[in-house]
Amino acid sequence: MNINFNFKIGNFIVNKDFIEYNETKCDDPECIKKKVKDFYNRYPFPYLNAFEIYEKNDTLVLEENKKQNMIFEKIVINKIHEKIMKTILASANMKPEELKNKRILDAGCGSGEKSIYCALHKANEVLGIDMSENSLKIANTLKNYLNVDNVHFENLELEKLNFENEFDLCMCIGVLHHIYEHEKVLNNLLKSLKRNGIIILGFYSFLHRIPYYLRKVYIMYKYKSKDAYIKHLKELYKQDYLVINNIDNYLHVYEKAFRITYLVHELEEKGFRIINLNDLKFTNCLRLLIQRKYFFLLAARKM
Numbered sequence: 001m002n003i004n005f006n007f008k009i010g011n012f013i014v015n016k017d018f019i020e021y022n023e024t025k026c027d028d029p030e031c032i033k034k035k036v037k038d039f040y041n042r043y044p045f046p047y048l049n050a051f052e053i054y055e056k057n058d059t060l061v062l063e064e065n066k067k068q069n070m071i072f073e074k075i076v077i078n079k080i081h082e083k084i085m086k087t088i089l090a091s092a093n094m095k096p097e098e099l100k101n102k103r104i105l106d107a108g109c110g111s112g113e114k115s116i117y118c119a120l121h122k123a124n125e126v127l128g129i130d131m132s133e134n135s136l137k138i139a140n141t142l143k144n145y146l147n148v149d150n151v152h153f154e155n156l157e158l159e160k161l162n163f164e165n166e167f168d169l170c171m172c173i174g175v176l177h178h179i180y181e182h183e184k185v186l187n188n189l190l191k192s193l194k195r196n197g198i199i200i201l202g203f204y205s206f207l208h209r210i211p212y213y214l215r216k217v218y219i220m221y222k223y224k225s226k227d228a229y230i231k232h233l234k235e236l237y238k239q240d241y242l243v244i245n246n247i248d249n250y251l252h253v254y255e256k257a258f259r260i261t262y263l264v265h266e267l268e269e270k271g272f273r274i275i276n277l278n279d280l281k282f283t284n285c286l287r288l289l290i291q292r293k294y295f296f297l298l299a300a301r302k303m
Helices: 029-042 066-077 082-090 113-120 133-146 182-191 206-223 226-236 240-250 260-269 282-290
Strands: 006-009 012-015 018-022 052-056 059-063 103-107 125-130 151-155 167-173 193-204 254-258 272-274 295-302
Touching (some): 082 113, 082 193, 103 113, 103 182, 113 133, 133 151, 167 182, 193 254, 206 254, 260 272
Parallel strands (some): 103 125, 103 167, 125 151
Antiparallel strands (some): 006 012, 018 254, 052 059, 193 295, 272 295
């Protein structure tokens, strides 16, 4: 039996397909989009902690000291994001070496680490797209530092994406849940893939995200303001990327947490076959809940 419901609690709206959190005070897609863009221009994500990048006289400057350089070299040696990317690719039963000769779309690439990982693993071409100019400045600085020529970054809204049958792989990791018009964006991404192309979605899941929402309420109750919580984070963590990660987790202005079966249905309705069906089993979902894993990976192939 299909039960429909929709109710609001403060900034939260709950329905059968997702929980929506909206503190933007907007109900217009363009207004929400601007608020999300402003958030990521202020807090680019993911924040690469190996070096500090800042603007000086309109020029991006890379500041390094001995310790930072050692961390950076370690990241380069490990081909950037090794553990994370292996997990992402494993959801589609892929290994890093299978990126070779692929044309790849990184939708919502942020500061570009995933895109550059794919480029370093000999993808034919990688296109990273994001609407945050500051995130893309970091991405291009990293690209130039590593002298990678098979990755390109574009400042573009995913709602305006207009590719058709062009990519072998599309990654959209940590993005769809920050988009008001998520159905429109999902359709654009699916349309961009060639036949037999693979999409990997990384998103907040309905059940697993609830503990984070409870903590979000507790944070605002305890610290009274976002600035006070950020001050606490800066005192608690020496690494900036940990501060940024917590801000993204608990202080974001707009997000959704999807029911996994809802996105499965959306993909199957559009002619895609789910690859990681085993990950959808109740026992695995329960394990993720116990481990406080709020992020879910869903991979599907265009048939």
